[in-house]
Amino acid sequence: EQQEEDVLRELRLFLRNVTERLSLDRRFKAFTKPVDIEEVPDYMLVIRKPMDFSTLLTNIDEQKYVTVGEFMSDAELIWQNALEYNPDSDPMDRHIRHRACALKDTVRAIIRDELDEDFERVCEEVKESR
Numbered sequence: 001e002q003q004e005e006d007v008l009r010e011l012r013l014f015l016r017n018v019t020e021r022l023s024l025d026r027r028f029k030a031f032t033k034p035v036d037i038e039e040v041p042d043y044m045l046v047i048r049k050p051m052d053f054s055t056l057l058t059n060i061d062e063q064k065y066v067t068v069g070e071f072m073s074d075a076e077l078i079w080q081n082a083l084e085y086n087p088d089s090d091p092m093d094r095h096i097r098h099r100a101c102a103l104k105d106t107v108r109a110i111i112r113d114e115l116d117e118d119f120e121r122v123c124e125e126v127k128e129s130r
């Protein structure tokens, strides 16, 4: 009913705000769009579920996420995939891994500092009721 729609609209506004702030951070430019298969031809052979900020925003608009936890499961793929695909000790791999770790810490700090626990609990209740 209306209260549920209000909660899910507020969730979408929060998740869009977080995702857009991350997209503006120059450290995370490589995470803004899907990895380019022309540039990285074997990427899809290694990474089963690619993820990036533009895909997160599309998912938000398509109302895929009913809780912050569901959003985090996809957001975590961004840094997990980067660590998995770039494991070597060469400078390029290290550089993308540093940015992946910075992204992980940044997202977790934002959620800890800005997500109201009571709000997430209400979202979980909406999810259970479906």
Ligand SMILES: Cc1noc(C)c1-c1cc(NS(=O)(=O)c2ccccc2)cc(C(=O)O)c1
Binding pocket: 029, 030, 031, 032, 033, 034, 035, 036, 037, 039, 040, 081, 082, 085, 086, 096
């Ligand atoms: C992400 C990622 N995961 O594995 C790898 C490897 C990367 C990755 C991919 C690219 N090149 S790209 O054409 O696919 C692209 C450019 C700009 C935004 C989004 C993707 C560049 C970099 C980089 O560090 O500059 C990193």
